[in-house]
Amino acid sequence: MQKLTGGQIAVRSLQENGVDTLFGLPGIQNDWLYNALYDAPDIRVIHTRHEQGAAYMALGYALATGNVGVYNVVPGPGFLNSTAALSTAYALNAKVLCLCGQIPSKTIGKKTGVLHEIPDQLGIMESLTKWSKRATNASQVAQCISEAFQQLHSNRPRPVGVEIPMDILASQTETTDSDFKHLPVSYPLAQISQVDDVAKYLTHSKNPLIFVGSGAQGCAQEIQKIAEVLQAPVVGYRTGRGILDSRHYLSLTLPAAHELWKSADVVLGVGTNMRIPIQKWGTDEKLKIIRIDVDEESHNIIHTPDIAITARGEDILPQLFAKISTHKAESRKPQMLNLHKAWQEKISYLEPQLSYLKVIRNILGEEGIFVDELTQIGFTSRIVMPVYKPRTFISTGYQGTLGYGFPTAMGVKVAKPDIPVISVTGDGGFMFAVQELATAVQHRIGVIVLLFNNNQYGNVQQMQRNLYGNKIIASDLHNPDFVAMAKSFGANAFRINSPEELEEICTKICSDLPTVIEIPVGDMPSIDYFRKLPRTRGAKNS
Structure with a gap:
């Protein structure tokens, strides 16, 4: 038996679950948590200048590793400041733990106006996570955190939340080692008969396609083997980039696959709902759709598939490959090489984006990680930039969270300190979290930020010009001298004007x-043309 405070129990629970980094901002409601962290040097605390920064960094850490990213904030305004990142983590199926403080237990819901009180913090947290819980006494803290990790690792990964009132963090209780036990993780298991059915569909297919999303990040090798046996092109967009190396002749970005959609007879989706092709490009009775997804509820949201398998790709794809491994499909390499050549011609007008992205790809090498942003370079990267490996192309996904990129890239760099990490951003998005330059300098986080500055919210202004008769409003920006500002923080800073200068500068950077x-x-x-590709089959979605 050992007497520990709620804060000490929380920290030990994190240690028992392998947490080595916490991103956070201390404050009075979390004093007892940080007192305990002081005595736990094996957990690195990255303290930020804004709560959104802490949450985005936890997101980047999770996306780069597939492990849990943990952030801690004070209740009320502190928690609310982090919710854009929490909603982005939810959209990206990211393993993020929000460890949040709370006002004193006896004042919750009393509306007495204590510091940082909001009407229903737990309710807000529950709406942005797959699971959230409040510890109501110190003896519940370990159990709450154990349940949180069980939820993070079971079934569909999405963020979770644990709320601990300040009095619970301060109070003491007797504990034993058994209080910190790991709870079992569970996944749905598909029936063998379903695998047989999928194998039959695929081996009888003449023009199969495979679409991959974030749920396929852990099964890249199996995807490649299945694709090669079937000679099925593999299509990835945003969260699916890098699952099949872009240099493989069967690898395609989303719009490049548009031409193949109209002749496809069987489409296999792994860890993706295939929202864009199904909703925008159309379906018909000749197209058979198979989905493998760990979340049973996701299968019928957009389209009812012909076969729906509820399982992890890691569990089902080895079984599927075993069923089809002797299949002999005619090589589609000549067709795919021609398709790649035609695609390069279609995107050739995207300059200077293509030239900059080519340099960025060279700088990153084989292992480097790229973090996109809501800017023209970022948009273009999603459909043209070669990506070699899973978890090396970080995107905001459907959430489209402006300003997420720089702080998320910092979390990526903390998780992967020995490889290059590049964040591309615009002047508008960068200023959302510019204060985190101080954090990056203080904690020696050597991320490279490429700041494309056009002194405007460029995408907004482009739409105002092209779609709304040149009605320019609220999209021009007054900016600081970014180089001088970055240097004032203690960061390295340069101004360049060409891809050639970028390559020259980056070869000289060797700094933490x-x-x-x-x-x-x-x-x-x-790239708007590629967002609005026409329907190729069916008059209407089913």
């Missing part, structure tokens, strides 16, 4: 300090 490279640019060509 953040580096900001400002790149003044004008208007860039849009």
Whole structure:
């Protein structure tokens, strides 16, 4: 038996679950948590300048590793400041734990106006996570955190929340080692008969396609083997990039697959709902759709598949490959090489994006990680940038959270300190979290930020010009001298004007300090054409 405070129990629970990094911002409601963290040097505390930064960094840590990213904030305004990142984690199926403080237990719901009180913090947290819980006494803290990790690792990964009132963090209770036990993790298991059915569909297919999303990040090898046996092109967009190396002739980005959709007879979706092709490109009775997803509820949201298997790709794909491994499909390499060539011609107008992305790819090498942003370089990267490995292309997904990129890239770099990490951003998005330069300098987080500066919310202004008769409003920006500002924080900073200068500068960077490279640019060509590709089959979605 050992007497521990709620804060000490929380910290030991994190240690028992393998947490080595916590991103956070201390405050009075969390004093007893940070007192305990002081005595736990095996957990690195990255303290930030804003709560959104802490949450985004936890998100980047989780996306880069597939492990749990943990952040801690004070209740009320502190928690609310982190919720854009929490909603982004939810959209990205990221393993993020929000460990949140709370006002004193006896005042919750009393509306007495104590510091940081909001009407229903737990209710807000529950709406942005797959599971959340409040510890109501110190003896519940370990159980709450154990349940949180059970939820994080079971079934569909999504963020979770644990709320601990300040008096519970301070109070003491007797504990034993058994209080910190791990709870069993569970996944749905598919029936063998379902695998047989899928194998039959695929081996009889003439023009199969495979679509991959975040749920396929852990089964890249199996995807490649199945694709090669079937000679099935593999399509990834945003969260599916890198699952099949872009250099493989069967690897395609989403719009490049549009031409193949109209002749596909069987489509296998692994860890993706295939929202864009199903909703935008159309379906008909000749197209058979198979989905493998760990979340049973996701199968019928957009389209009812012909076969729905509820299981992890890691569990089902080895079984599927065993069923089809002797299949002999005619090589589609000549067709795919021609398709790749035609695709390169279609995107050739995207300059200067293509030239900059080519340099970025060279700088990153085989292992480097790229973090996109809501800017023209970021949009273009999703459909043209070669990606070699899973978890090396970090995107905001459908949430489209402006300003997420820089702090998320910091979390990526903390998780992967020995490989290059590049964040591309615009001047608008960068200013959302610019204060985290101080955090990056203080904690020696050597992320490289490529800041494409056009002195406007460029995508918004482009739409105002092209779609709304040049009604420019609220999209021009007044910016600081970014190089001088970054240097004032203690960061490395440069201003360049061409891809060639970028390559020259980056070959000289060898620093554990953040580096900001400002790149003044004008208007860039849009990829909107590829967002609005026409329907190729069916008059209406089923």
